Amino acid sequence: MTEENKPAYDRVLTGGTVIDPASGTEGRLDVAISGGTVAAIGEGLAAGAAEVTDCTGRWVLPGLVEGHTHIFQHVSKVGAPADEAHLRRGVVAAADAGTAGASTFAAFRRLVVEPSPMRITNFLNVSVLGLIDFRFGELLNPDTLVPDDALETAAANPDVVRGFKIRLSEDVVGDNWRMLLKKSIDVAEQAGLPLMVHIGETSEPLPAVLEHLRAGDVVAHCYTGKPHGILDGDAIQPAVAEARERGVLFDSAHGKSNLSFEVARRAIARGFYPDVLSSDTSARNWRGPVFDLLTSMAKLVALGMPLTEAVTRATVRPARLLGLDTEGYGRLEPGGPAHVTVVEETAETVLPDAAGNTITAPRLEPVLVLHKGEPVETVPWRGL
Ligand SMILES: [Zn+2]
Incomplete structure (x- = not known):
């Protein structure tokens, strides 16, 4: 592969809603990752990706x-x-x-x-x-x-x-x-x-x-x-x-x-x-x-x-x-470490408090966890 067509990014998370309170960023944006680092956050980054991860309908969090x-x-x-x-x-x-x-x-x-x-x-x-x-x-x-x-x-x-x-x-x-x-x-x-x-x-x-x-x-x-x-x-x-x-x-x-x-x-x-x-x-x-x-x-x-x-x-x-x-923890910013938690809302589940009272509400489930840009093997919710 020549220098010109080498992908600019290792991975791009596309279509998700980014919430990064540290920078006030919130919206449907792509997150590009290279070498364990957040390379860019913006629109239309997928074209330059070696690997694209579709995060449509999910939240992309630090x-x-x-x-x-x-x-x-x-x-x-x-x-x-x-x-x-x-x-x-x-x-x-x-x-x-x-x-x-x-x-x-x-x-x-x-x-x-x-x-x-x-x-x-x-x-x-x-x-x-x-x-x-x-x-x-x-x-x-x-x-x-x-x-x-x-x-x-x-x-x-x-x-x-x-x-x-x-x-x-x-x-x-x-x-x-x-x-x-x-x-x-x-x-x-x-x-x-x-x-x-x-x-x-x-x-x-x-x-x-x-x-x-x-x-x-x-x-x-x-x-x-x-x-x-x-x-x-x-x-x-x-x-x-x-x-x-x-x-x-x-x-x-x-x-x-x-x-x-x-x-x-x-x-x-x-x-x-x-x-x-x-x-x-x-x-x-x-x-x-x-x-x-x-x-x-x-x-x-x-x-x-x-x-x-x-x-x-x-x-x-x-x-x-x-x-x-x-x-660089607790935030998503270009140049910072690519620690990312992609979250999906589940169906409604019965959830207890510490006194045994319950509410019925959607859970938040980690569907993709990146640590220094590398995917971590997730485990299912322990209440299942
Ligand atoms: Zn304690």
């Missing part, structure tokens, strides 16, 4: 970014398999939320971060133990919060540790939540990183927690149906609105027990969307009720959140929070 999951498999009882639960379901980058602590971090790095083709980061548990077993709260012995260990681990692993995590449920912190939260914020402050705070079953109402949080800190499980959530009746609590106003972030983090359709429906009706839309996948929920990130997105879309808003919160927003935007 590879998804999971802002909150548990993937420390084989060490933690809650760890789901990283690639199986995420990459093969359209996620190219993920943050483990506190499954590893300083004493187990080296294993997390060796067993999870290094072998995976995904870009994996974490929120390091402030307890050196991390979340090894849900039956035994990692901070019931408050001495397991060792600031120097957390800080040393973060400083030695800046490519992975992008924040800290504390779970404030009563069965994790006992009576010590305030002291432990303050210590955790000190650690996060010293490291210059955000703190993610798990709510749901805290011993005091949410405003008592929020008053400690800084801009950039993250409240996980904002749509929890457990006591001390974000709502007061039908309304968003003033302290929640005020916290958002000053930059505290909210993460939906579905999880086994922290998505209430009723809370989500009311909050969405008031325009209260999470900053990060995450699944909080774990070994306890990846075969249901959570399944995966796309299913978590489909549920919130069914409850009234526009699809573009859901995509924003599962791509560019978590990418920014995790500092992965600078590596």
Whole structure:
């Protein structure tokens, strides 16, 4: 083949609707890929393609970014398999939320971060133990919060540790939540990183927690149906609105027990969307009720959140929070890595929340996942 008729692009995705919230691009456009990189986005690119993939009737999204999951498999009882639960379901980058602590971090790095083709980061548990077993709260012995260990681990692993995590449920912190939260914020402050705070079953109402949080800190499980959530009746609590106003972030983090359709429906009706839309996948929920990130997105879309808003919160927003935007994650732009998730709406399916309530809605199914331009073998939805 001569230089002149050599195809300009390895692959062109044609006919799909591109949604790239980072650039504000939305419309029926072709995406051309060459050498693992997005070469061009525009109209009529198929002529120059070695391979054309018809995406008519589908959405062409940036590879998804999971802002909150548990993937420390084989060490933690809650760890789901990283690639199986995420990459093969359209996620190219993920943050483990506190499954590893300083004493187990080296294993997390060796067993999870290094072998995976995904870009994996974490929120390091402030307890050196991390979340090894849900039956035994990692901070019931408050001495397991060792600031120097957390800080040393973060400083030695800046490519992975992008924040800290504390779970404030009563069965994790006992009576010590305030002291432990303050210590955790000190650690996060010293490291210059955000703190993610798990709510749901805290011993005091949410405003008592929020008053400690800084801009950039993250409240996980904002749509929890457990006591001390974000709502007061039908309304968003003033302290929640005020916290958002000053930059505290909210993460939906579905999880086994922290998505209430009723809370989500009311909050969405008031325009209260999470900053990060995450699944909080774990070994306890990846075969249901959570399944995966796309299913978590489909549920919130069914409850009234526009699809573009859901995509924003599962791509560019978590990418920014995790500092992965600078590596080209969470966006589709010429010159950037070709991480692409092509999604199709399915027939209506019965979908459960964490309390066993159901809605009937279409799911979002990854029909093609490209990681650095290469197709990834996808797996069927685990609810089938
Ligand atoms: Zn979690």
